Amino acid sequence: MFDVDTIRRAYVEAQAAWPGILVAQEAFEARMADSLARWKARDAGAAHKPKSDAALRVRTSDLYFAVALERGDQAAWERFYQDNFDFVRNVAGKFAASAEDAEELAQQFCSTIQERIRGYAGWCSLRGWLCTVLPNVVRDHYRRRSKEVSLDAIEEEAEEGERPTAQSDGGKGAEETRSRLDRSRCAEMLRMLLREALEALKPQWRDLMFYRYAKGLKSREIAEAIFRVKEDVVSKWIKKALAKLEKRILHLATIRYRSNRLEITYCLGLLRGEGFGGLGL
Numbered sequence: 001m002f003d004v005d006t007i008r009r010a011y012v013e014a015q016a017a018w019p020g021i022l023v024a025q026e027a028f029e030a031r032m033a034d035s036l037a038r039w040k041a042r043d044a045g046a047a048h049k050p051k052s053d054a055a056l057r058v059r060t061s062d063l064y065f066a067v068a069l070e071r072g073d074q075a076a077w078e079r080f081y082q083d084n085f086d087f088v089r090n091v092a093g094k095f096a097a098s099a100e101d102a103e104e105l106a107q108q109f110c111s112t113i114q115e116r117i118r119g120y121a122g123w124c125s126l127r128g129w130l131c132t133v134l135p136n137v138v139r140d141h142y143r144r145r146s147k148e149v150s151l152d153a154i155e156e157e158a159e160e161g162e163r164p165t166a167q168s169d170g171g172k173g174a175e176e177t178r179s180r181l182d183r184s185r186c187a188e189m190l191r192m193l194l195r196e197a198l199e200a201l202k203p204q205w206r207d208l209m210f211y212r213y214a215k216g217l218k219s220r221e222i223a224e225a226i227f228r229v230k231e232d233v234v235s236k237w238i239k240k241a242l243a244k245l246e247k248r249i250l251h252l253a254t255i256r257y258r259s260n261r262l263e264i265t266y267c268l269g270l271l272r273g274e275g276f277g278g279l280g281l
Helices: 004-017 025-044 060-070 074-093 099-111 113-119 126-159 172-198 203-214 219-227 231-257 261-271
Strands: none
Touching (some): 004 060, 025 060, 060 126, 074 099, 074 113, 074 126, 099 113, 113 126, 203 219
16 A cells, blocks of 8 residues: 555664664554555545655654654653753743743653654654644643632532532522632633733733732822822723733633633623732732
8 A cells, every 4th residue: 555665765764863762663664654544544535635645745754753752762752851841841831821830731741752642643843743732731731720620619618518509598509609619710710811911911001900909009099199190090091901901811711721702701700800809819
């Protein structure tokens, strides 16, 4: 089905490109054949047929390296970590809530590359593949964290006996409990996004948010003591700053949590008016 000589030539070239990293020829040929089969299947369903043969489009050198990683080759892992850790951390940092999270996620990703690399088929460069999978890794991390927080909140409610049944109070207690849990989930998600969203504001507006919500000053007090402008000017600034914050939070939450506009709007509605205090900041 495939040109065996082409695959074997690719093996020799890849082996020369990665001295000290050994992959059995049979293992490489099997992975290459699988990659080519997937290429051909995709080409068969394409509206426009590609001009080049699938074998010419596979990144054979990177695929060879990927096979070594999957098979647990220590030299390959050390080379991957040395060459790519900073890159992985930087890509993760574009989606993570903090530099600390990006560092942790990069460590976790590199430590589990043996399992993750199975998804690489040589259709693009190895770094191109990293750019594709890392955003999802970050999103999945925050989604799991959000679920863990939700479960902790539910268990805490159950242990404290604060979950009245609908039969005992006509459903009022159950509704209050659900509201508390909803607020907990929303606050956890928004807490991680708020600090980054604040960076989108100009410095004057960040200061305004700090004095209004972190310090609890009224608009009149901010106008007179801080900015020395009229109160209605500060009120307009607050309105514009909050609108920009909501827009930025919606954007970040959509990317990282795959939440839709309705879900984010619901969370913002629960916490609106509480400002930083509502997020425990």
